[in-house]
Amino acid sequence: MNRAGQPFEFVAASYLVRIRRERARTLGDLGRFLRTCSDESIFYHTFQSLETHHYSAFSSDFAQWVLAACNEAALAERLATVDVRGVTSLEELRGALAGALEEHIQASPASAERPAFEPFHFCEAAEVTVPLETRAWTLGELAEGIRRLSLHTLSYHLITSRLRLKLQTNDFSHWIQHSLGRPDLAAKVNNVDFYTNTLEGVRDEVADLLAAEAA
């Protein structure tokens, strides 16, 4: 079995949700705040809430609110299906979300100021990481380590890491490509659909994929 030159170092990641002052009561509000809110808010509502909403209709908080509180199913679908693999920065993601909303409002001006059933509260996550003693030198060890991760930590390595890696890859794929020299496998791991699957399902899929390669 190939042994990497540098080990994969697992960390324990935990998050505390900070409630921001922005509060959207209409689609118009949402559009304005999407242009001005923090990058952390955009990231939190698009990716990090997957941990708690992994079984809701849409994975994006914005889409979920537009559907449930504004009853705008078509717009919700559009926000939920922004291709998160096709954007390379949060600015681009922000532009895609705000652009979709602005186009909708332009086509349907009356929807902009219609009061939502409940407001949308902008939040962001404060992160705390603690290095773990667990390290992986081989694919088999990486698979075993992933099976033991809490969902928060899995999310850190697989999803939050995308923020550090320009939304293009994740910690596991990055290590597999650069330390084990397996770009093909790195791409396969990166293609696992965390956006529509539960995190438990993703954990099994990634670990099974790595274990099969290690066998």
Added chain:
Amino acid sequence: MEAATGATRAQRLDDYVTEVGQPEVAEIRELAARLRGSRLKMVNSTAVGGGVAEILNRLVPLLEDAGIPTKWEVITGGEEFFAVTKAFHNALHGAPYEGRPHWFDLFLATNEENRKRMQFDEDLVVIHDPQPMGLIHARDGAAREGKAAHWVWRCHIDLSHAHRDVWEFLRPFVERYDASLFSSPAFTQGLSIPQFLFFPTIDPLADKNKPLPPEYVEEVMQRFGIDTSRPVLTQISRFDRLKDPVGVIQAYRIVKKYHDCQLVLAGGGATDDPEGAAVLQEVKEAAAGDPDIRILDLPPWSHTEINALQRGSTIVIQKSLREGFGLTVSEALWKRKPVVASAVGGIPSQVIHKLTGMLVHSVPGCAYQIRFLLSNPDFARQVGEYGHEHVKENFLITANLKRYLLLFLILRRQRG
């Protein structure tokens, strides 16, 4: 039967491994290790009774077990002080307020007396609710002595409809803290200091939530004359108009046209509360001798019986007209019960409509969703499972413990 009646002892973190898993407990210990040597103080206004005391009774031993020495202190005050703070509390919840001019002075004077009596040598001080809020003045003295503790205000109240006079008096105190903690984003007031989300939590090992043997559940159901061969709809809450027990009976009567079910209304508070007794009487009149409605006025120590009633129910209802956070919903969800609940207060944080339960806005709506669940038992089971997972991730006491550790680390990091 030990599982049902065993005496409660202080819980240890490792006791929760079965409920939340070893990785979660290990991560909590890792976080706590980073805070070794730090001390914490919790301050509230009562040692017994009320949700805050209940939370602290369970949380403080867990903080200690994680290696964070934690001192819990209770402020003292005269009868009039607590009458004033009760009026403040109600006003912050949005109730009418007719305060006297000297009330604010009394509030400040009592806080000052407590400040002089108490020591603040800890590294993190958490003040719960408005009663002890004025203790923030103690930080000035501590700072002069070179002690730089972090001060945090934990608000357990829904401030979204706070009475302006009371809130404008309290707000300057709040904004002197390093951070504020709220039970729901909807409960906040747009403060200038950081606001963090701290969901209230339940203890899965407490008498009202711990696992029970099925035989005990059956025995309790029989003791109260409930037929477990037919669907059982249950609402657990004190006899209070804001919990709308009569509305629950009206919903049940609609459901009864389609399903041969029973209704259990179980709660307390009727014996020592004149209004509770009146509401209980109204409920009995509304039930009008229906043998399939059980009205149970239970004593306050009936936690295990309530646990059994929830576990023995087909559907749990929480049809409140107003609510704080409504943790009885999480208690039912934890037991994998399909829940039909009003979209008020903190309930929408717990019940995601059609995913972890059913949200309703009226008596007919409540009846409709109960009928839907009774007609679709597989869906009801799935909703119950998702509800259990939702509580496991967000509303257990271990999550509360972890949030305090994270908060402490984040505040320390911010100060460098």
